[in-house]
Amino acid sequence: MTTFMTILGIVVFIVGLLFSIAWHELGHLSTAKMFGIRVPQYMVGFGPTIFSRRKGDTEYGLKAVPLGGYIRMIGMFPPSEDGTLRKRSTSPFRGMIEDARAAAFEELKPGDEKRLFYTRAPWKRVIVMFAGPFMNLILAVVIFLVVLMSFGINTQTTTVSSVSKCVIPASAKSDKCPAGAKDSPAKAAGMLPGDKIVAFDGRPVKEWGTLQQAIRDTTGPATITVQRDGDRKTLQADLIPNKVAKSDGRGGYVEGEYVTAGFLGFTPASGVIPQTFPQSVDRMSDMMVQGVEALVALPSKVPDLWNAAFDGGERKQDSPMGVVGAARVGGEVFSLDIPPTQRVATMLFLVAGFNLSLFLFNMLPLLPLDGGHIAGALWESVRRAFAKVFRRPDPGPFDVAKLMPVAYVVAGIFICFTLLVLVADVVNPVRLAG
Structure with a gap:
């Protein structure tokens, strides 16, 4: 299966x-x-033609190798300065130019003079x-x-997944409590896994990013309203400053960077949550920025790619992928042990990306x-x-x-x-x- x-x-x-x-x-x-530009061909794929049909001026077809496609437009390049197509030059660079120019007029027919791209x-x-x-x-x-507004995406929520036993900095190599460590403010306040935080200091909170920022901006006493077993309870916590992972501004973290901020001491649970339109637009803006950054960083990925391909080096998660790699990931998506709706959503995300x-x-x-x-x-x-x-x-x-x-x-x-x-x-x- x-x-x-x-x-x-x-x-x-x-x-x-x-x-x-x-x-x-x-x-x-x-x-x-x-x-009004004449288009002799519209092809999906490269290589041998599997199927084609002509309709009007254009031949529509599917080729064997699904690695791209093209349309052929008449007159993509202008003639030479004297208005003619010259014979191929012995100069390799001039030959490239003249070959490209000749190809642009290869399928020129009477009456096409007014249907050229360059005109x-x-x-x-x-x-x-x-x-x-x-x-x-x-x-x-x-x-x-x-995907974002209907299927939703895996997002950190305001529900408590686990409560930290003690206060330790995020940069610590172990999460074990050292001798004499103080209880975390969340544990001292009586917070339990499964609690859903609905208000912080009297202000309603519905998403993790808002709650995270409110916690980090607070040191000292704070009231935390949680929903537990269908009832609402108000907990009294005393937040303290601690070294925590730097926030990326969207509820996530910047790997390897730390700041001193208010600390409560719990891990939020994750869930697949549909996004609102503004949230979706915000996430798409982030994706666009990340896409531009990845494109700029592409040359710097070459050494890691070479090591991964020929020296057995680690293939990083953000490594560039081609069609073969993306198709393989697509196959892996459908074999994951996740709900079918999430398989579809992940595949759609892959195609959108x-x-x-x-x-x-x-x-x-x-x-x-x-x-x-x-x-x-x-x-x-x-x-x-x-x-x-x-x-x-x-x-x-x-x-x-x-x-x-x-x-x-x-x-x-x-x-x-x-x-x-x-x-x-x-x-x-x-x-x-x-």
Whole structure:
């Protein structure tokens, strides 16, 4: 049964991956057609074509390798300065440029002169190239909201899981009470596991983050109202300053950092709790920030990835994963011993995270990514605006094809990184448990 659920999880993730890719390319396709650009192909996947059908000007199809997708637009790059397509140069860099330019006009037909991508106004090209990543962002936001507000997420609550026996600093290597240690304020006040704290110093509390901050801001006497066995009881506690783990501002902790703050002495219980809309938006904002930070930190992850792939080093939980690793995690999600609703929620979170990563990665202003074409169109707008202000001749379209050598370098780096992640995902994968 576990094997079946693992395979089912992998299949579900791959379906989610293919839908995400198709959704991304649909953004490019719909806006390109809206602006009258001819699109000969809309493909999900790479490699041999499994299925295709032509409708109007466009061939729609599915390819064998589900590692991406593309639409082919006519005239992605302008002709050379003399308005012609030159023969291939013996210079490797010039050859790259001319090959890219030739490919942009490969399927040119009579009447296409007014349906070329590069002839559209820069703002239209920005919309076409931004539409793909934006579709991934929309999908990520919708999934996150559905999961957070309906299924809920594992969150610390105001219910007491355990009560500390004594006062020890959070930085202590052992949680055993040393000789002569004082009872924790929670124990001295008579707090018990299972108590649900509903008010602190007369102020109602409903979530852990609010209660945590109130405790940390307090030293000295405080009243704590708890719900126990259906009744409400008021406990009198005398909070003391103690070294505690630094809060991340969201109810969690910053690993390895400590501050001196008010101390009560209990561990909150966790539960799967639906989030309100403001809470969900706040969490999504945090995810976006964390995603940007992870993208910036990506180069620094290479040494650990190399060690994990070839030297048997530890594969960290925040290590980058490729499609193979993510599919494996998807299989593991479906085999976890958790309620089915939480399996579905976790899988949806995985797909949403993948879409958020697609959005952030594609917005990098580098060719061949969408962000590179956006940057080219924006630069063209700046050049033309500058020429207009100073009454100079229109400089014409910015020739993005001249950046193709850079695009090949970026693509080469990306391929090498992808292969490294693939090896690490196979020989030393990230695991959810154990």
